[in-house]
Amino acid sequence: MSTFFDRILGREKSSAKQAKDRLKLVLIHDRVDMNPGTMETLKDELIDVISRHVEIDPTAVRIEMNQDGRQQRLIADIPLNPTSRRRSRKRV
Amino acid sequence: MANKVFTITSGKGGVGKTTATANLATALAVDGARVVCIDADIGLRNLDVVLGLENRIVYDLVDVVEGRCRLRQAMIRDKRLPNLFLIPAAQTRDKTAVSPSDMVRLVDELREESEWILIDSPAGIERGFRNAIAPADVVVVITNPEISAVRDADRIIGLIEAEEKGPAKLIINRIKPEMVKREDMLSPDDVLELLAVELIGIVPEDENVILSTNRELPSSSTENLKLGKLSGISLPG
Numbered sequence: 001m002s003t004f005f006d007r008i009l010g011r012e013k014s015s016a017k018q019a020k021d022r023l024k025l026v027l028i029h030d031r032v033d034m035n036p037g038t039m040e041t042l043k044d045e046l047i048d049v050i051s052r053h054v055e056i057d058p059t060a061v062r063i064e065m066n067q068d069g070r071q072q073r074l075i076a077d078i079p080l081n082p083t084s085r086r087r088s089r090k091r092v
Numbered sequence: 093m094a095n096k097v098f099t100i101t102s103g104k105g106g107v108g109k110t111t112a113t114a115n116l117a118t119a120l121a122v123d124g125a126r127v128v129c130i131d132a133d134i135g136l137r138n139l140d141v142v143l144g145l146e147n148r149i150v151y152d153l154v155d156v157v158e159g160r161c162r163l164r165q166a167m168i169r170d171k172r173l174p175n176l177f178l179i180p181a182a183q184t185r186d187k188t189a190v191s192p193s194d195m196v197r198l199v200d201e202l203r204e205e206s207e208w209i210l211i212d213s214p215a216g217i218e219r220g221f222r223n224a225i226a227p228a229d230v231v232v233v234i235t236n237p238e239i240s241a242v243r244d245a246d247r248i249i250g251l252i253e254a255e256e257k258g259p260a261k262l263i264i265n266r267i268k269p270e271m272v273k274r275e276d277m278l279s280p281d282d283v284l285e286l287l288a289v290e291l292i293g294i295v296p297e298d299e300n301v302i303l304s305t306n307r308e309l310p311s312s313s314t315e316n317l318k319l320g321k322l323s324g325i326s327l328p329g
Contacts, residue, residue: 014275019239020282026239027246027286069288070249 028065032072039065046076055081097199097209099132099228101252103244105215107236108265111301111310113212114142118310121176125207128167128177130199132224133214134189137181144308145170145178154182157194163201177206187219192226199227217251225257232292233260237267237278246287263293 012018029036043063050056062077100113110133117129131139134154140146151166156179163179170176179198182189195211202209213224225231231252235245245262252260264280271277280294304311 016272016275016278016282019278020286023239023242023278023286026243030243030247031250067286067288070253 024067028067028072032065034065039063047078050078057081095229096203096207097211097227097229099211099213099225099231099257100234101213101221101224101231101248102215102234102241103217103248104235104241107234107241108295109215109234110138110142110212111305112234112263112265112295113139113210114310117143117176117208117210118173120208121170121173124175126175126177126205127208127210128179128202128206130179130209130211131181132190132195132211132220134181134220135183135186136214137183139212140168140178140180141308142305143170143176143178143310145180146308149180152180152182153198154185154189156198157190163198187214187223190223192222195223196227217248221248221251222255225252225255228257231257231260232263233289234263234265235283235287236265237272237280237283239278242278242283242286249287249289260289261292262287262289263295264291265295266297267294268297 013021025036034042043061046063047056047058047061051058056078060079062075064075066073066075100109100116102109110131113129117127121127129139129143130153131137132153133139137152140149145168148168150168151161153166155161156163156166166179167177168180170178199209199211209227211224211228214220233245233248233252235241249258249260252258262284264283267280268277272279280291284291298311300311
């Protein structure tokens, strides 16, 4: 439970918090049996496939693995760009 | 049919399965119930010594399974608690001496006359674990509030589900409230958030556990025991 002042004074998070954060990641990867590196490949390929069908901004894409009780969820948040309107070259 | 066969397992070794099994069995027997414990840790038996019954072993689990004795002959009756029985593990064999179906058959023989059957599982995820959970109505996972224990508990919970013995129940053992307060130890809430199973008990670290084991008496049988600890555990069913 580090406060704002703890953080600006540079006090690190508690060891319990550190343990919990590490465990979160470890458990996700243990459960799904996916290496952390594979996630990057998955993200790239996903962006690739979606880009073929609709215009997106690859830098705005968020793909995360979340824990929902005992269930793991892959959450992809992909903002879709509005279709660009053709601009007439003629100016009136 | 009420749940009466409970397997106590953990994945990780040394988190307190045998101690918990011994103390739960003793507390239930002190309460008047007829309890049979089975030590499924073939080759590394310890339930006998924690219950203080190590000098009474004549026959063991493997003798029963291999037909060298009748089930009743392997059941050691505790002289201090006449409704507490132990079927000890063999010490000079290994987990392959018994199969899951052997365990189911054996436990079925005990069901009718016992109110509770507690099975002390070995550590690990292999044959010994599968033997221990095969006859279970409920599987209880013991863990410690510590990274490697929780990680292994998570794995074992997944395996319990895969073997269709879920959902597992959780006991968090060896909590040190002062360390949790200082945020130097995972809290029960932390562990629950990570493992996402039903919590049925929290047991604090206590020196008395070692003292009792030294003196062949599970803590549950000593008057000084803060029963508040064990009253935190409710066996489902």
